[in-house]
Amino acid sequence: MIKTVSCGGVVIHKGKMLLLYKDYKQKYVGWVLPKGTVESGESHQITALREVKEETGVEARIVKYIDSSQYTFKGREDVIHKTVHWYLMTTDSFYCKPQREEYFIDAGYYKYYEAYHLLKFNDERHILKKAYDLYNCLRDSKHTLDATSRNIKQ
Numbered sequence: 534m535i536k537t538v539s540c541g542g543v544v545i546h547k548g549k550m551l552l553l554y555k556d557y558k559q560k561y562v563g564w565v566l567p568k569g570t571v572e573s574g575e576s577h578q579i580t581a582l583r584e585v586k587e588e589t590g591v592e593a594r595i596v597k598y599i600d601s602s603q604y605t606f607k608g609r610e611d612v613i614h615k616t617v618h619w620y621l622m623t624t625d626s627f628y629c630k631p632q633r634e635e636y637f638i639d640a641g642y643y644k645y646y647e648a649y650h651l652l653k654f655n656d657e658r659h660i661l662k663k664a665y666d667l668y669n670c671l672r673d674s675k676h677t678l679d680a681t682s683r684n685i686k687q
């Protein structure tokens with residue numbers, strides 16, 4: 534078994550959540566959250582920000598760590614166990630541009646219930662719910678998300 538670590542973000546702007554649509558040769562098709570593999574020497578936070586930027590074109594800021602998810606799948610030569618660390622993020626606009634080189638053909642911001650039902654994987658739906666609950670908690674407790682995100686050391 535091969536163990537890998539990835540990091541990603543749940544990006545929220547004005548209450549809407551960023552999703553990507555991937556179509557890899559008609560084999561891997563569906564809406565997902567942006568995420569990717571940690572590179573040598575990178576912190577989890579830097580990886581999450583880099584992957585969001587590369588896959589969506591979005592300049593995001595980390596607000597808070599959400600949680601991790603784990604799953605296992607069959608690779609070409611071995612079984613892969615992946616851990617993904619997720620961060621709640623904000624941005625200043627609805628601009629996004631899917632990374633075609635990674636087979637992302639669409640990207641957009643959706644209301645929570647739309648995003649929840651669009652997502653392909655149960656673990657990402659679970660993370661999306663945690664992120665949305667955290668976002669509402671921070672918003673309702675009179676913390677501003679922008680002030681919180683500036684306190685994160687990147």
